[in-house]
Amino acid sequence: MILCDIGNSFYHYYREGRIWKEPSNAAPKTLKPDKGEEIYYISVKEPATKRLLELFPEAKNLGDLLYLDTEYRGLGIDRAVACKALQDGVIVDAGSAITVDILQNGMHLGGYILPGLQRYRNIYAEISPKLDKAIHYDVSTTMLPQNTADAISYGIITSIVCLLERTAKNKRIFFTGGDGPSLARYFSHSIVDNSLVFKGMLNILKER
Amino acid sequence: MILCDIGNSFYHYYREGRIWKEPSNAAPKTLKPDKGEEIYYISVKEPATKRLLELFPEAKNLGDLLYLDTEYRGLGIDRAVACKALQDGVIVDAGSAITVDILQNGMHLGGYILPGLQRYRNIYAEISPKLDKAIHYDVSTTMLPQNTADAISYGIITSIVCLLERTAKNKRIFFTGGDGPSLARYFSHSIVDNSLVFKGMLNILKER
Numbered sequence: 001m002i003l004c005d006i007g008n009s010f011y012h013y014y015r016e017g018r019i020w021k022e023p024s025n026a027a028p029k030t031l032k033p034d035k036g037e038e039i040y041y042i043s044v045k046e047p048a049t050k051r052l053l054e055l056f057p058e059a060k061n062l063g064d065l066l067y068l069d070t071e072y073r074g075l076g077i078d079r080a081v082a083c084k085a086l087q088d089g090v091i092v093d094a095g096s097a098i099t100v101d102i103l104q105n106g107m108h109l110g111g112y113i114l115p116g117l118q119r120y121r122n123i124y125a126e127i128s129p130k131l132d133k134a135i136h137y138d139v140s141t142t143m144l145p146q147n148t149a150d151a152i153s154y155g156i157i158t159s160i161v162c163l164l165e166r167t168a169k170n171k172r173i174f175f176t177g178g179d180g181p182s183l184a185r186y187f188s189h190s191i192v193d194n195s196l197v198f199k200g201m202l203n204i205l206k207e208r
Numbered sequence: 209m210i211l212c213d214i215g216n217s218f219y220h221y222y223r224e225g226r227i228w229k230e231p232s233n234a235a236p237k238t239l240k241p242d243k244g245e246e247i248y249y250i251s252v253k254e255p256a257t258k259r260l261l262e263l264f265p266e267a268k269n270l271g272d273l274l275y276l277d278t279e280y281r282g283l284g285i286d287r288a289v290a291c292k293a294l295q296d297g298v299i300v301d302a303g304s305a306i307t308v309d310i311l312q313n314g315m316h317l318g319g320y321i322l323p324g325l326q327r328y329r330n331i332y333a334e335i336s337p338k339l340d341k342a343i344h345y346d347v348s349t350t351m352l353p354q355n356t357a358d359a360i361s362y363g364i365i366t367s368i369v370c371l372l373e374r375t376a377k378n379k380r381i382f383f384t385g386g387d388g389p390s391l392a393r394y395f396s397h398s399i400v401d402n403s404l405v406f407k408g409m410l411n412i413l414k415e416r
Contacts, residue, residue, distance in 0.1 A: 074338075074356045097335050100363075102352060110352025113339065114363040115331040123323040123331055127305050130282075131321065144310060144318025148282045155308075155322040158374075159367040166370055 002033055004059070005078065005197045006043035006052065014198040024048035028055060040201060042066075042077050065204050070108035075101075082176065083108050084200035089172040091196060092164065094179035100167060114163075117179045120156045137182050161186045210241055212267070213286065213405045214251035214260065222406040232256035236263060248409060250274075250285050273412050278316035283309075290384065291316050292408035297380040299404060300372065302387035308375060322371075325387045328364045345390050369394045 003014040010021040011028055022030050024045055031052075033039055039059035043049040052059060068080045079099055082091050091101045096119065101111035115123075117135060125132035131152060139145070139153035141161055160183065164173065168187075175184040175192045184190040193199075211222040218229040219236055230238050232253055239260075241247055247267035251257040260267055276288045283291075287307055290299050299309045304327065309319035323331075325343060333340035339360060347353070347361035349369055368391065372381065376395075383392040383400045392398040401407075 071354045073354065097332070097339065098363075099359075110354050112353050112359045112363040112366070113332070113356070114367060115328065115335065119331045119335060120323065123327045124305070124321070127323065127327060131305065145320050146279045146281065146318050148321070151320045155306075155320045155371075158320070159322060159371040162370040162374055163363075163367040166366075 001038045001040070002031065003062075003198050003201045004031070004039060004041040004052065005081075005201075006041055006045050006048045007078065008045050011048065011052070012197070014195065014201075019195060019198070024051075027051045031056070040205065042081050042197070042201065044076060044078055062201050062204050065208060067207075068108055069106060070110075072108060072110060075108070075111070078197060079111070080108075081200040081204065082196040084203045085196045086174065086199075089174055090164070090168045092173060092175050092180065092183065093177045094175065094183055095177040098160065098177075098179070098183075100164065102167060102171070104171075114160060117156065117182065124152050137185070141186060157186065209246045209248070210239065211270075211406050211409045212239070212247060212249035212260065213289075213409075214249055214253050214256045215286070216253050219256065219260070220405070222403065222409075227403060227406070232259075235259045239264070248413065250289050250405070250409065252284060252286055270409050270412050273416060275415075276316055277314060278318075280316060280318060283316070283319070286405060287319070288316075289408040289412070290404040292411045293404045294382065294407075297382055298372070298376045300381060300383050300388065300391065301385040302383065302391055303385040306368065306385075306387070306391075308372065310375060310379070322368060325364065325390065332360050345393070349394060365394065 005012040006024055011024045012021045039056050040062045041059055042063050063077050068083055079101055083101055083103055086103050087106045089103055093099045096116045098114040098116055102109040121135055133149040133152050136153040139150055139157055141158045145151040145154045173187055173190045175190055176194050176196050180192050184192045213220040214232055219232045220229045247264050248270045249267050250271050271285050274288055276291055287309055291309055291311055294311050295314045297311055301307045304324045306322040306324055310317040329343055341357040341360050343364055344361040347358055347365055349366045353359040353362045381395055381398045383398055384402050384404050388400050392400045
């Protein structure tokens, strides 16, 4: 069985614990199922889905089987499927946006969206050339900044960390996405896991 | 005596408690001192300063007299002068950037910089058209969001408010700048005061 998470930039694949990816703006090249091997996918990118289905018309959309207990309207399929990976905890997906979702007893309690770290950095540069500074991921979140570069890194990191701490309280925080590790280091009880979506997909299959 | 705060967009004036402004990209038109009346200014915009000094060569730069007890390197003159307005408290200047400065017994303990509210809104729109939503200033900071628009407003507002609460603890928070009132409403012990810079200028004159 092969699982495929079709994102805006990549096809992400999972097969027996192995994870790999390839660009989703062209037809899949590295997806080679054995004869009769099942393919399940979820997708946020329609043209990439079409390209997959042209090669593998028998691939099944797991989004059709998804049931998540939530009041949230407009939850992206990738966020919803990652939520199926756990019963309790906070999921932080740190990419071009940072999405945060809260689970309790398998129920999705709600979530929120912050700008991605690189996007924060860009806004400062747009406000003034004086504020065009790289983010320091070793900035102290307890000492007050004493120069412009630290003032910016502190503003970005501490505003995010403060809110995540308030959200998580004593829940575990699962970080995923490209900037997951950069944020996870500020939390002692954090877990970095880039397979949350696949774990969610496996759980959806189990629930059938 | 007339005080003048020369900003990137406006000349801001103060005379006996009255405050007014005019664009700083042209020569001052509304500045009409009495014979022998003193003019003191601070400035972050050199060309606008020149235009003022051409008309009023006797105007004095109060920046030359400023002494602020701080370790911070690169503090803008407008932030530094506002700091002279108080002995204890937190100053939040919410404009195109949100600057935060902390004072204790007249000493500046440090500060940090967040993007301005309108800038936050713009980043989301840049990430995805689906995230192009106006900020709701009535979003609850205690209830978890259940839709995209609330998820964005909550992300922006609550990440800022959470950090400001942590910074201020039991200190008073003084809000200034165009978005000051929008943020002040989230704090029970907040003060909105658009004359902080002028109060600081008056204190510098007293200290001479």
